[in-house]
Amino acid sequence: MVEKAQEHFEKEPPHTAIKHRLFKSVYDSCISISSSFNNKNKEKRQFVYLDLYAGCGKFNDDNLGSPLIALNSSKNQLDNDSNNINKINMILSEQNTENAKHLSQNVKEYIDSNNLSQIITPIVLTDSWEICTEQFKQGLNKSDWGMIFADPFSVELKLPDLKKLIDKSSKLKDILILINTNAHERVLGRTDEESLSKIADYFGIKVKMLRLLKRQVHDIEQLNNAVVIRRLISRTFKDIDKDFVINVAITRTKEGALENADRFYLCLLTSSVGVANAFLDTYSELLNEKEQQNKNGQISLFDNNTDFTHFELTQKVRDISNNKTMSLLTLFTKLYNDFYSWKDASPNEIPTSKNIKTAINNLVEQNYLKILCTEDTKLKYMTVDGKKLKSNAFQKKQNLREIFIQN
Numbered sequence: 001m002v003e004k005a006q007e008h009f010e011k012e013p014p015h016t017a018i019k020h021r022l023f024k025s026v027y028d029s030c031i032s033i034s035s036s037f038n039n040k041n042k043e044k045r046q047f048v049y050l051d052l053y054a055g056c057g058k059f060n061d062d063n064l065g066s067p068l069i070a071l072n073s074s075k076n077q078l079d080n081d082s083n084n085i086n087k088i089n090m091i092l093s094e095q096n097t098e099n100a101k102h103l104s105q106n107v108k109e110y111i112d113s114n115n116l117s118q119i120i121t122p123i124v125l126t127d128s129w130e131i132c133t134e135q136f137k138q139g140l141n142k143s144d145w146g147m148i149f150a151d152p153f154s155v156e157l158k159l160p161d162l163k164k165l166i167d168k169s170s171k172l173k174d175i176l177i178l179i180n181t182n183a184h185e186r187v188l189g190r191t192d193e194e195s196l197s198k199i200a201d202y203f204g205i206k207v208k209m210l211r212l213l214k215r216q217v218h219d220i221e222q223l224n225n226a227v228v229i230r231r232l233i234s235r236t237f238k239d240i241d242k243d244f245v246i247n248v249a250i251t252r253t254k255e256g257a258l259e260n261a262d263r264f265y266l267c268l269l270t271s272s273v274g275v276a277n278a279f280l281d282t283y284s285e286l287l288n289e290k291e292q293q294n295k296n297g298q299i300s301l302f303d304n305n306t307d308f309t310h311f312e313l314t315q316k317v318r319d320i321s322n323n324k325t326m327s328l329l330t331l332f333t334k335l336y337n338d339f340y341s342w343k344d345a346s347p348n349e350i351p352t353s354k355n356i357k358t359a360i361n362n363l364v365e366q367n368y369l370k371i372l373c374t375e376d377t378k379l380k381y382m383t384v385d386g387k388k389l390k391s392n393a394f395q396k397k398q399n400l401r402e403i404f405i406q407n
């Protein structure tokens with residue numbers, strides 16, 4: 001009988017393609033920023049990629065899995081004229097022996113056929129990642145820059161173990177974790193000790209504490225297990241050394257089609273506005289495609305009306321800035337550190353730099369917000385009438401620190 005771990009790689013389902021688009025946006029922006037950030041002198045840099053649940057690298061239908069997407073994106077980066085990355089260390093762990101065999105072959109084939117063996121050194125570990133943490137740590141220590149991907153099937157991960165891996169050496173590394181909220185909610189729906197201890201172990205809390213939280217949340221009218229999971233995710237990453245914790249929901253495939261439901265979170269831990277924005281841009285694009293498909297390509301009467309399409313985000317910026325003066329960075333952090341729904345969110349509600357710019361400028365026009373910045377920054381980031389923000393205001397974290405909004 002073919003095991004589930006192998007069966008998964010027969011044909012890429014549509015929701016996995018969505019996950020891979022979001023993964024690619026993070027990898028692409030992460031490696032490109034690693035090459036260029038604060039690098040006027042064009043110093044050569046190493047990059048590290050850790051894939052804890054690596055899979056086969058490729059599906060039988062030839063669609064690429066995370067390790068091969070990472071290789072392909074790395075090649076594009078290395079081919080770029082302005083590239084400053086001169087070494088990429090990839091450490092990939094896969095506990096299923098058959099999958100690991102395919103993975104080794106697929107990775108070797110790609111590297112050999114693209115003559116990359118001098119620059120990309122892959123290590124495939126045929127084991128569970130939890131017992132290979134030393135190799136991963138060594139990989140992390142080799143480079144300041146990099147990305148970690150954790151893509152388990154279900155609730156088998158223990159976040160405290162992952163947090164131990166992401167220590168001080170991970171300051172400039174971005175982390176993407178797939179959280180199977182559907183499986184969590186199902187297990188959390190049970191009351192027996194064994195089921196609840198799976199969830200408690202995943203989040204690193206005691207079963208007693210989990211029961212208490214479940215009771216507290218359920219006592220509040222209409223709150224359910226999805227809320228318990230969101231609270232646990234926020235709580236787990238509260239002390240992480242990253243500026244932003246962004247959760248976007250994705251759906252699953254049922255009978256060949258995408259459901260209209262929130263089934264997984266892709267949780268991005270990053271301190272880079274560039275990486276966060278690339279991730280959210282792709283998410284907004286995906287929601288846009290979903291909306292277009294629902295409408296059979298028809299454009300709605302409201303689609304060109306920014307007041308209407310940006311209503312939710314404008315309202316959120318309004319609430320956050322009510323009676324306050326704050327830097328754009330504080331605003332971004334509050335908008336980023338949230339949970340976005342595949343089922344309910346509209347593409348214009350996703351806090352991409354472009355959408356936030358529209359929302360702020362809407363509020364400036366309504367005289368709800370004022371922009372505060374020095375004469376110098378005003379010249380750089382504001383329109384000639386000195387009222388509205390231009391796109392370059394949102395391009396760097398430093399710019400976001402220098403510009404304030406006031407209600």
Ligand SMILES: C[S@@+](CC[C@H](N)C(=O)[O-])C[C@H]1O[C@@H](n2cnc3c(N)ncnc32)[C@H](O)[C@@H]1O
Binds near residue numbers: 127
């Ligand atoms: C969802 S798949 C990963 C897919 C892959 N990231 C991709 O994008 O193509 C999960 C994989 O993790 C493997 N796995 C499960 N537990 C593991 C562990 N503790 N350490 C390493 N691999 C594991 C499974 O055998 C399976 O191939």
